[in-house]
Amino acid sequence: MKNHQSRGPSRRTVLKGAAGAAALGTAIVGFPAYLKAAGKPIKIGMPTIMSGRVAILGESSVAAAQLQIARVNKAGGVGGRPLELVVRDSRGKPDEAARMTRDLVNNEGCDIILDAEASSASFAVNEVVRDIKKYCIHSNSETSSLTAEPKNQVPWVFRSARQGIHDAVGGGLYAAKVAKEKGLKRWATVSPDYAYGRANTEEFMEYVKVFAPEVEIIEQTWPKIFQPDYTENVTALLNAQPQAVYSCLWGGDLVAFTDQASLYGLFNQFEAFAVNLGDYPVITAIKSLPEGVHSGSRYHRDIPDTAENEAWYKEFMANSKVLPTNWSWENATAMDFIIAALTATGGDTDAEKLGKATAGLTIDSPFGAGGKLTMRESDHTLVNYMVGYSKTIAKDPYVVDFKQTDWADIYKHEDEWKKRNGYI
């Protein structure tokens, strides 16, 4: 009896609930939005990170992409159709990024995906766009295998970001030169303990050793990502007493590490190389910026030191709540390639056609070496951007004395690296 009673109401509520949920689902999120899409603006879906500790990266990415779109739309759009950016916050979760990418295409009617996710989520998005065959540019992931690995390559997917191996060769050449000049043999590293941190550090040190074989690594310490306190890592470096230190810490973590390391006088004791230090939000946040730290190129108004770049910086600052980051120029570039490809196809968003138009394309860009950026045909990744190192000074412009790595050197070593890994 009791059994029966307790089941009675719940079954009915169940049905009601299910019907209600289904109706609600279709009414609110469902087909209306999908049907509306036809004949309207060309929609570009952008999954990225807009909340939490790295929200600034997503915000600076969206601001940059919007800037390029606004310019085109002011000039009448592409083939008479304006462009529209649809942004979704995945919070950096790979499965959310994958789901949102599908939703952007299937539900919002986006024909193009600008994947502004960090590394692991970008692989999830890559999986989706290969599956559903939508034109996509990965704008932030630096992980080399994303485009270098043949099994990830399809005709309609590209990367407009730095690639780990390019920075590693550039950084290795630069650091080896400094090491030889100053006799730096004992090296240590302090990098975040996750795939990017480990891969980046390994590649960098590998190339330092290629160009300066006498270098040895005596200590490696791996703080967790978003760790609030780096004291144990700082003291680990102190104990090892290296002559030089490399770090690929980034963002707020690098700010905190720099301040905490300064307390121990760490930067007075050895040469420091930090590939991600040059990002504006980082370098402006650090209050007592140590001088003479070797800082990798991210985005800077003076790198390259051209009128076009200066103009872009000013325009960005006038339209953004946040400072430009490395992700900003990468997303502006992604959007430039999308626009160029759309212009070439006359607004046709077919994945294969857009892919064909993008592969091997060279565009004018404020961020390129010699004002040009190329989407390399062989592996669909960006080349000819600014790779190199500067030195820090305590006040604006914060970094000076930029040394650009010769792209011929990068190509040479990249080819060898690809062969070693069986990619070609």
Place this chain on the structure above:
Amino acid sequence: MTLLREFRRDLAIAAAGLVVLLLIGFGVENPWPRDFLTSIFAVGLLAMSLNLLVGYTGLVSFGHAAFFAFGGYVFGLLLQWPAFTDSLGAGSVPVAFAAAVIGTGLYATIIGAICVRLTEIYFAFLTLAFQMFLYSVILSAVSITGGDQGLMGGIPRPVFLGIDLGDPHHRYTVCAVVFVVCVMIMRIVTESPFGYTLRMIRDNTQRAAFLGVNVARVKLICFVTAGSIAGVGGIILALFTSGAYPEWAFWAQSGEAIFMIMLGGLNVFLGPLLGAVALRILNDVVQMYTSHTEIVIGFVILAVVLGLRRGLLDFARDWWIERQQAKLAAASREERQS
């Protein structure tokens, strides 16, 4: 057979539900409803299985997503292992599925045996500790799990019995069937005498013990059942995303499942499922209008918790019962007057 008879109405509803799901899957050309529902199958199983512990047994677990992640990872790792797929061929997917569910069950048995002896908050924290332990193992065992990058490069899914899980319709159908079967299993568990033992433990553990119930054993069985079903949820998500990610084992995933239960209602069988649907829709709709998703969802949670003080279906059920009682009272008053 008695099972069939006793649950024939539930079985009929389940069959009807499955037909509706399949009609949506095959009747609508746009893949969006399939994607939406598949992700609901996954998190729905996580939330509903957690409610076996929270709602039916009174065990508040903060670490339930550990089993969700465990199932997904075992399934994905087995299928990514060439020796496994080579030797089993067409049998790979079913064997990997079974192995992932059984493996998750065994893992839940070990964790459960340690945890169920503790009560309330200590149980909650211990489950959380084990979950975070699993999370840090996934992150540090890079050579096996891929660390923070998760299982990359896709999960191979060899065709079995003519079913190709690479095909969206096949995949959706399999996920829907698995989901409905799991829901039915939970229904039988909660409405069987065992289910009423669980409720007795929740309402008065001492009384249950006096009546000769081996409380620890019953709790453990419930814990393992819930864990295994959460593992199935993880498998569905692994199939859907063609990967597995450490975030699935992070405490926020458990927290989200708890919120789904509270939002939908923990005293009604399908409450957590409604919660899962409602949370997803809320999230998607808010995202369309503002980038400040967090603040809006925060206020919605506050409104539900402080305003309704129970889940949506709980609220509906209480309202319905009250109305029935009012009717009964009115009827009996009339009777007396006449």
Place this chain on the structure above:
Amino acid sequence: MIELDALAACLTTPACLVNQTTSGLIIGMLLFLVASGVTLIFGVLHVINFAHGSFYMLGAYFAFTVYGLTGNYFLAAGAGAAGAALSGIVFERLIISRVYGQNLLMQLLVCYAFILIVDDLVKIVWGAEYLAMGIPAEFRLPPLRFAGGFVPPFYLFLVAMAVAIGVGSLLIVTKTRFGKIVRAAAHNASMVSALGIRVNIYFALLFGLGCGLAGVAGALAAPVRSLTPGMGLGILVESFIVTVIGGMGSIPGAFLAAIILGLTRSIGSVGFPLFVDGAMFMIMALVLIFRPTGLLGQGTLR
């Protein structure tokens, strides 16, 4: 996985020993301040403040702003503590007081909602940028040397402050009239209110005190930690581990557990760098299995 050689080499070198022990203490003492707030609130009011990390974050942001205005670090730290305490009182009155005596899930959910709201508010008010306060001028000193090891004077100050504040709050709860009333009220609210004491105010004040402890930790550490929305999360998890290991409700327990955790982190980074987090959760699990009330906990402060 385990680098025993490195560990042995470190433990036998005075410099390394000094460096790692002091860094363990520094990490531990800031955790202790945050955790003591959690444990204080639980011990007396029997609610778990899952939103504690948000008050740590608020303390840091308030301190950042006041430091920017006045350039005075001590004033900034005070403002951080006061701001977090006031926010805590508001949070208690508006939200937490409605879930006293409710089940754990209700408490968890309102706190979760609060975390989401505060994170977004911080992003709206202060922006998503990484902010850093910088080392105050009075502490820009070269590190002290002990037996070949380095100890920054600023960290000595932080440790001393943490211990003093922790002891102070313990005294407030156990020795003062305020503490006695609030503990009596938590034990039997109707009896105490029958004496003409408005217990609600006392509960709110105690909750505020607990949040103030998190705030002062955030404010004191602001010069060496970058400020971002969501920064409370990491510290929240660690402070819960400390609270559980030490015993829910025990301030001395939190002190002991914070030192254990700090040393695990600093020694672990030398001896088992890949397993530091795993080790922390393992300690927590072991304590819960063999001594669920924690190392020094007797359940509550009563």
